[in-house]
Amino acid sequence: MWLHVDPRSPQPMYQQVVDGVKSAVAKGILQPGDKLPAVRELSMELTLNHNTVAKAYQELERAGVIEVWRGRGTFIAASKVPADVNERKNELERELERILVEAHHLQMSEDEVEEMLRQVVRRLREGRGEHA
Amino acid sequence: MWLHVDPRSPQPMYQQVVDGVKSAVAKGILQPGDKLPAVRELSMELTLNHNTVAKAYQELERAGVIEVWRGRGTFIAASKVPADVNERKNELERELERILVEAHHLQMSEDEVEEMLRQVVRRLREGRGEHA
Amino acid sequence: MWLHVDPRSPQPMYQQVVDGVKSAVAKGILQPGDKLPAVRELSMELTLNHNTVAKAYQELERAGVIEVWRGRGTFIAASKVPADVNERKNELERELERILVEAHHLQMSEDEVEEMLRQVVRRLREGRGEHA
Amino acid sequence: MWLHVDPRSPQPMYQQVVDGVKSAVAKGILQPGDKLPAVRELSMELTLNHNTVAKAYQELERAGVIEVWRGRGTFIAASKVPADVNERKNELERELERILVEAHHLQMSEDEVEEMLRQVVRRLREGRGEHA
């Protein structure tokens, strides 16, 4: 199973489901058109309540990651740019700054953070079977 | 004032204070030995409950960013590596991966994220008066 | 084909069929006496379950838009005022008010909504080949 | 009370709360900075479950209509244009077209719909104490 949820995490469980699906899409594990498990099916696999999974699916639909076909099921959507791209890019910038601040207090230089990012990118690419 | 707090932010107020102080240290606005405002003083300036500021100071002390000298006040500590560095570096890596996943859903390439990081670094360095 | 249906729409599929037929009539694409495709035929063209199309036809019959001649087929009815006109006019008024409220939150003035309505009317008239 | 909810309506109750608050803002009954009742307080007044009201408040926050001050309460936000204005304006246009189609089947002319809209506008303005 490509999705796991940790009830002890400070992150809400529905958010973990959202992030897990987004991550699987980014990694190519889930492709546009792929069917997601039904709400109740996934809730049983993750031993979550169906409401929790439903909330995650609604969030993913609003984010344009999945499409709900009424009465038929839920599918990965063709990727498209969300309406609020610029807002969210600014948000990413602020998070990067926050990471740099944290890194400074761990005595990491900015170059080391850049190197860390490159390493994560490399790992993701290998996961996808890309080489370079 | 080098510290601002937004009550509408999803981030808890005490966390904003923690991040604000860490950021001021990372940017060189606050230096080891500098005295921080007293809890009640800061809570009035930021119109926060004093418990909120006290909680932030406790957090900062645990993180080794400040030192509380009972009866004298609170000071920025000499920078030192905290005990749980490796744990927290792993945490940073996970956050970088999460940012890359988000970026993918904004149609940003991994190279663009790297470029964004370099830009943030450049901005921080200029703020510190460094050039290059 | 003058009828399209989107499974990803929040609107139920049968409702989309109902609205599509009503719209075709309003635009003059379908005229009184015109024969509609048989339920099974239309369900195949739209790749819908035949129950879904049957439900739409029942709705259209109740609304007085079509007439079902058992054994012969389904036809566009001569236009006549339905029994519950006043109720439904009140419903339209409530929808217009809801639109004005939404528009307010998009910073549109009431005059801009009126202008938008006039534009939609103009477009519909041009579609019908009317000029003025 | 400026808010009512009808459990027999086809509209979900949380949506009725959302529309009710938006409407009160559009009519000037609620002004930026005004405090909304606490989730549990409002849920008791409307004899709804607190989860239902919480869902409505979350929707309103996402729409930028209200602001949640953590631990303090919920307030009407200063009005600002949402990120997806254009999408939502297109949505309004489609709804206006749907209304014109419905009106046609009630034997209303397009001019009569325009007049109906003007009347609704007039009523709203009078409600606000504007004259003209």
Added chain:
DNA sequence: GTGGTCTAGACCACC
């Protein structure tokens, strides 16, 4: 005090 999350279980519309 405030809002947010979660389970358990019922009920509904749609396909």
Added chain:
DNA sequence: GTGGTCTAGACCACC
């Protein structure tokens, strides 16, 4: 079968 809504009631973090 599918997802969406709702109640009842517990628990949590934040202020």
